[in-house]
Amino acid sequence: MKRSPALAAAGVATLVFLYLPILILIVFSFNASRYGAAWHGFTLDWYRRLLENKSILASTENSLLIASCACVLSTLLGTLAAVAQGRFAWKRLGLLEGMFFLPIVIPELMMAIGFLLFFGLIGLRQGLGTLIVAHTTFDVPIVWLVVRARLKKLDPRLEDAAMDLGATRWMAFRKVTLPLLAPAILGGALMAFAISLDDFFISFFVSGPESTTLPVQIYSMLKFSIDPQVNALSAALFVASMSLVVLAWVLQGGESHAH
């Protein structure tokens, strides 16, 4: 059973199962036919129309704006919290940690409902603002976890050594710890950005009529008006997420080689 060809075949077959449907979508995004899946020749028309589609452009813009704001906010909040926890002595933080873990443990549907009730009851109109708040909330724990994990691996004596050599605590942090944390902060930020762009469930509950995100827009296209533009859009999104994952993988690989 060590390296049986049957096992390899099963493994490859599972990968084919994961990829084939998406690859089919991509192939048919170049199909000239307006309806259905009969091949009528090659075209780039659907991509051209996609670039002229005002509502898709607007929701893409919204998605990027929301993901950027949520990414910056959550990176700030998450990093500060991780540093506060990792670099200072605390007596009891169990409850607080539990609160940070909540968005990771709790189903997205519950979070979505909570946001909808909260914004509804305080009378906040759903729109870009509510989306940014919601996205920041599920992004904070991501950054916090990634930075905290890195901080735990750092040797606290590095800062002590710097201070022995006359650095103030702030200087030791800035010149020693922060550069060592930078890859983790960047990695956490990248992940927060990607998760925010990808989110559908929560955005669906907290977006307003004039502020859909790209996934919410795709959902309504799938429900009401499918045409090959959706194939083109899917292909574009697949390529985008693939590039992000590969980029993260390469960055991580580079890190593990360095050590």
Add this chain to the structure above:
Amino acid sequence: MKVPLKARLLLPAAAWMALFQLLPLALIVLVSVCMRGQYGGVQWRLAFGSYGRILDPLYVPVFSRSLAQALLATALCVLLSFPISYWMARLEKRAQGVAVLLVLIPFWTNILVRLYAWMFILGRTGLVNSAAAGLGLWRDPLEMLFSQKSVLLGLVYGHLPFMILPLYAALEKIDWGLVDAARDLYASPAQAFLKVVLPLSKPGLIAGSILVFTSIPCDFATPDLLGGAKNMMVGNLIQQQYLVVRDWPFGSALSLFLMAGIGVGVFAYLRQERAAA
């Protein structure tokens, strides 16, 4: 009063999470024991009627369907994940990294793209029907979407990486010398697998099963896009209460009931696993 530096660092995030995470979740509990407002929203009067309505026979099929689909999908995910995870764990280190990357890419592809792929393949004017018509296999397009089976397919497809990754992580840690030792002591390959590999893969199996089983009932996109109204699951019922019917108290009661159900299920599963170990 002077606030110490460490508190000033922690406070922004803690306040943010308390305000936007804890408070909204507490509101779900609060709203579930209130009355529905006349035009949606909430009337702040204590009422437990929403909990009573959960037991309405109208909703029994929705719950039983969700449970059946979640159990089936979890079982199928286990069966489908084992061969590939095992194969990945036995590859060379570098190849393992590439294999993980290959599983991560579909995992990170938007769920709606992945659901649309199946709509495109199975739909009335989809790939299978077009191909069949082209080959002269059948004339009238078959309806392959909007059934329990198509929902199940979508659930398994969407959640498979949730199972593969933890299972692979557990298998990857196994000291394969143990398997060799079992073989040296005349265990058949099947015995070595059942007595050595399977018990050691348990942590991954348990983690993956819990991940898949708990996220399926909350998914409303898959039953909605691949199933339609007849194949509604709890997630759809809850979503409707908020976005269509605007009965917040009932939606809140339903979602808490679902959380409790999932919690009891996971607890019972873990206890039984511990008793078996």
